[in-house]
Amino acid sequence: MMKISKEGLYVHIPFCNKICSYCNFSKLLYSNKFSSKYLIALKNELKKYNNYTFKSIYIGGGTPSSLSYEEEEFLFNVLLPYQDNSFITIEINPDIEEEKIKLFKKYNVKRVSIGVQSFNKNILSLINRDSDFDKIKHLILLLNKYDIYDINLDLMYGFKNQTLNELEEDLNKFTSLKIKHISTYCLQLEESTLLNNMHYELPDDEIIRKQYDFIVNFLKKKGFFRYEVSNFAKDNYQSKHNLIYWNNHEYGGVGLNASSYINNIRRTNTKNLSSYLEGNYQDYEEILSLDDQEFYFIMLGLRKEKGISLSEYKKLFKKDFLICYKDKLDDLLKNKDLILDNDNLYVNEDKMFILDYFLRKLLF
Ligand code: SF4
Structure with missing residues (x-):
């Protein structure tokens, strides 16, 4: 097979x-x-x-x-x-x-x-x-x-x-x-x-x-x-x-408290060793909506120095990032917190330390 x-x-x-x-x-x-x-x-x-x-x-x-x-x-x-x-x-x-x-x-x-x-x-x-x-x-x-x-x-x-x-x-x-x-x-x-x-x-x-x-x-x-x-x-x-x-791609996971992300479902295993040894591996699972997937794509992708690819975003979510996030992006781009370089949007290398602050501004 x-x-x-x-x-x-x-x-x-x-x-x-x-x-x-x-x-x-x-x-x-x-x-x-x-x-x-x-x-x-x-x-x-x-x-x-x-x-x-x-x-x-x-x-x-x-x-x-x-x-x-x-x-x-x-x-x-x-x-x-x-x-x-x-x-x-x-x-x-x-x-x-x-x-x-x-x-x-x-x-x-x-x-x-x-x-x-x-x-x-x-x-x-x-x-x-x-x-x-x-x-x-x-x-x-x-x-x-x-x-x-x-x-x-x-x-x-x-x-x-x-x-x-x-x-x-x-x-x-x-x-x-x-x-x-x-x-x-x-x-x-x-x-x-x-x-x-x-x-x-x-x-x-x-x-x-x-x-x-x-x-x-x-x-x-x-x-x-x-x-x-x-x-x-x-x-x-x-x-x-x-x-x-960080690319928000799929992965499997086995073992105590391990997580996996396959077919848009995040699964997390139990932390309890006795349960695990008895074969009760999984603790909970979360089915990710398209909005959730988009959130993770941006949140994880902006951790990378080269940020996210706007064409990949469009392919995955069938919409234009610059239009969807226009209101929030304007300020971030003007302050040079985020940098737009052709297909890539990334955090200004001198401001990476406050990445979480920009993510909050962009995603919430
Ligand atoms: S106690 Fe934690 S940090 Fe230390 S070796 Fe074990 S897993 Fe790693």
């Missing part, structure tokens, strides 16, 4: 070896009591996609590298029927063993994302993570040994009392490594995280803005260009998988 080719599949592995103080993802400490049962449940859930193959498969978490060697191999085998020369990405933590990296080569993993966040001792102690510069350097060499060069590091900023000098030290270290991509995350205080329970205070918006601008300018000088509000790529190594989301 011919399978239908879909853009992307997200696979959630909720286990971690340590819990970070800022984290509100669906995760739990690794325990082999649950991990093997979880992988069996995941295999069963995947059956809903038996008619599909996916161009991109993203294994995220949690920490997928917290699985044992055997579990990781099991997972890669479970995913084989859903592949057709697929581009596979996996998230790892710095403490991964070489044996598991060998598996990446065997199962054709093309991209690796490493949760570094910072090399600053005070920040690492605050967020309860370990990242050692020499270890990361060695890990990158190991990945290269197994032909993985498309490497992302996550960087966090937005900490109270974090100086621009400290941020510069981190950025210098990050960009001295042989990597192609940096994803930045501004610290947020989410409910039921340790930081929130500690009543940690975030810095003022003005300080965060200075940090963001500093990052953008620093990375540009080092050849990492922003292509999405928080993502920077060198040599055009943009995240193929995340572009599926």
Whole structure:
């Protein structure tokens, strides 16, 4: 039987070896009591996609590298029927063993994302993570040994009392490594995280803005260009998988609290591990009207440096963007908040930090 080719599949592995103080993802400490049962449940859930193959498969978490060697191999085998020369990405933590990296080569993993966040001792102690510069350097060499060069590091900023000098030290270290991509995350205080329970205070918006601008300018000088509000790529190594989301294209999702968007239905899985293990995967679904689809197309598309294509908008929604949004657009264009360049409408690169403000003006 011919399978239908879909853009992307997200696979959630909720286990971690340590819990970070800022984290509100669906995760739990690794325990082999649950991990093997979880992988069996995941295999069963995947059956809903038996008619599909996916161009991109993203294994995220949690920490997928917290699985044992055997579990990781099991997972890669479970995913084989859903592949057709697929581009596979996996998230790892710095403490991964070489044996598991060998598996990446065997199962054709093309991209690796490493949760570094910072090399600053005070920040690492605050967020309860370990990242050692020499270890990361060695890990990158190991990945290269197994032909993985498309490497992302996550960087966090937005900490109270974090100086621009400290941020510069981190950025210098990050960009001295042989990597192609940096994803930045501004610290947020989410409910039921340790930081929130500690009543940690975030810095003022003005300080965060200075940090963001500093990052953008620093990375540009080092050849990492922003292509999405928080993502920077060198040599055009943009995240193929995340572009599926920002382009509002279809994707499947399996695992605890994973989401999918296929045939204009957004489905979200349960956060409850016991329910998931019993086979009650889905929590809720939302059927998107044409208005909803238009909202997401604009909201996600304007996150990208090149913004949205007006001809694509017309093809999808059978109307002219410039006419539909004329009233709201006039001011935004006059103030050079948004820029119209032939077929593309995008946010002024100097004003990307306040993207949400423009989205509110345009969409509400
Ligand atoms: S941030 Fe990542 S590694 Fe840390 S607890 Fe959350 S999922 Fe686990």
